[in-house]
Amino acid sequence: MHVTGTHFTPFTDRTDAGRRLAALLGHLGGPDTVVVALPRGGVPVAAEVAQALDAPLDICVIRKLGVPYQPELGMGAIGEDGVRVLNEQVIRLASVTDAQLAGVERRERTELERRARRYRGDRPPADVRGRTVVVVDDGIATGSTARAACRIVRERGAARVVLAVPVAPPDWTDRLAEVADELVCVDTPSPFFAIGEFYADFSQTGDEEVLRLLAEARERDKKQRDRNQRDRNSGRADGDPSAATPVDRELVLTAGGVRLTGRLTVPAGALGVVVFAHGSGSGRHSPRNRYVAEQLNRAGLATLLFDLLTEAEEPDRRKVFDVELLGSRLTAVARHLGVGADSAPGPGPGPDTDVDGVPETRHLPLGLFGASTGAAAALHTAAELGPAVRAVVSRGGRPDLAGSEVLVRVSAPTLLVVGSLDTTVLDLNRRAGSRLRCESELAVVPRATHLFEEPGTLDQVAELARNWFLQHLPEPVPRP
Secondary structure (H helix, E strand, O other): OEEOOOOOOOEOOHHHHHHHHHOOOHHHOOOOEEEEEOOOOHHHHHHHHHHHHOOOEEEOOEEEEEEOOEEEEEEEEEEHHHOEEEOHHHHHHOOOOHHHHHHHHHHHHHHHHHHHHHHHOOOOOOOOOOOEEEEEOOOOOOOHHHHHHHHHHHHOOOOEEEEEEEEOOOOHHHHHHHHOOEEEEEEOOOOOOOHHHHEOOOOOOOHHHHHHHHHHHHHHHHHHHHHHHHHHHHHHHOOOHHHHOOEEEEEEEEEOOEEEEEEEEEOOOOOOEEEEEEOOOOOOOOHHHHHHHHHHHHOOOEEEEEOOOOOOOOOOHHHHOOHHHHHHHHHHHHHHHOOOOOOOOOOOOOOOOOOOOOHHHOOOOEEEEEEOHHHHHHHHHHHHHHHHEEEEEEEOOOHHHHOHHHHOOOOOOEEEEEEOOOHHHHHHHHHHHHHOOOOEEEEEEOOOOOOOOOOOHHHHHHHHHHHHHHHHOOOOOOOO
16 A cells, blocks of 8 residues: 655646656566546546556546535445445435435436446447556545445456545545555545646546547557567477467466366566465455566566365365375365476376466476465475476465475475564465475564565565565476
8 A cells, every 4th residue: 555745736737747657667567567547537637647558548437426405525336347336424414315316326327327328439448357456546535436446446356456646635545455456546525525626727528539649549559469469470480389468367277176267377487486385265356466477477477376275175174284185186286286396306296187278388487386385285385396386475374284294305495484473374384484494584573563565565475475476486497
């Protein structure tokens, strides 16, 4: 979460606001970022952000539900995909009846559908599944429209939602912290009465300007895709298709007789592949795991996020802590990928393994990233596969559950990352680390609790993991 100070210089206009906001968002640049604007006023701001981040620009059509006799006061908002957000406090204080609310909503729903058709035409919304989405508006007042937009992109599959605005009231984080993974604001001046008072020019943004900015962004995005395609074609001409072609697809893997679903992302020229393991079934959907995976992808590492348990098995706490079961499944998945097949000796494929089933990873060295009981499963697999596993990272994990007999057999360099305030787990990691015979390190993230929810702590986890894997995963072995 990122909020700046209180010494405020008014914005010249929305373009100026967008440039100043973009200066705070450089850490979000990368191929997996999408910028989503709230029309109409948010589009000029978002256009500057998208250009700075070299990211696609889309819209999320939202309509404020204004109090009937004071329309500028929002009592809620509606959005695409049927999203509806109400501010019960405003409705109650303004004595708005159910009939009045229904009338306002009916009118605004008609206008929403009209604007969606006008702005987007027959184009579908941007695909945000598994990506970082930066939701941008020209400011926050009550927060209803921003809340609705964040809900929409989250429900469309965004892995990480960042709400970014030029100006907001000082208490905006209290109102909106639960709908976004990160909040970014140029300034939060006080007193705060209306967004427009902080702009020299806050004239209304017209439909034509919205359409022009969206068209310019699409053209810029098309040129970038064309450049990427030329680069990929050049790579193929050199005789290595997999090294030049990025991959982002769902996998269904068979392990121990059950089918496990995962998400495989392989950037062009990947240096290795990191398999994420989480024992509670949330690995593929965990925003924390997805965020770390995004940082690894940007560093040139492929990732596979999947669940060690099926949805039916997850409620069974015995299975969540059955490290032998989790470890055997993780081992089967690693074998299924064919990782390390040419780079290191190790056990052959298992009975339900097809080492040619995932050709994108067959020649990539393997790293394992485990959280919770998934950390113990990762160490179990590292002990089982030996040199085929090149590195292991545990995030707030339970390596102690792997057991002493497994820990002493691990040969892969192992990094244990724990929050300083997660005292019980920190002690367990210290004890487990003392039993490891391989190269190992305990990294303690200051002021972090178990889930690394404190501002900046997950970024430290991602940086530690990235550096560890880049240090210990070698270059891909060339094909014979």
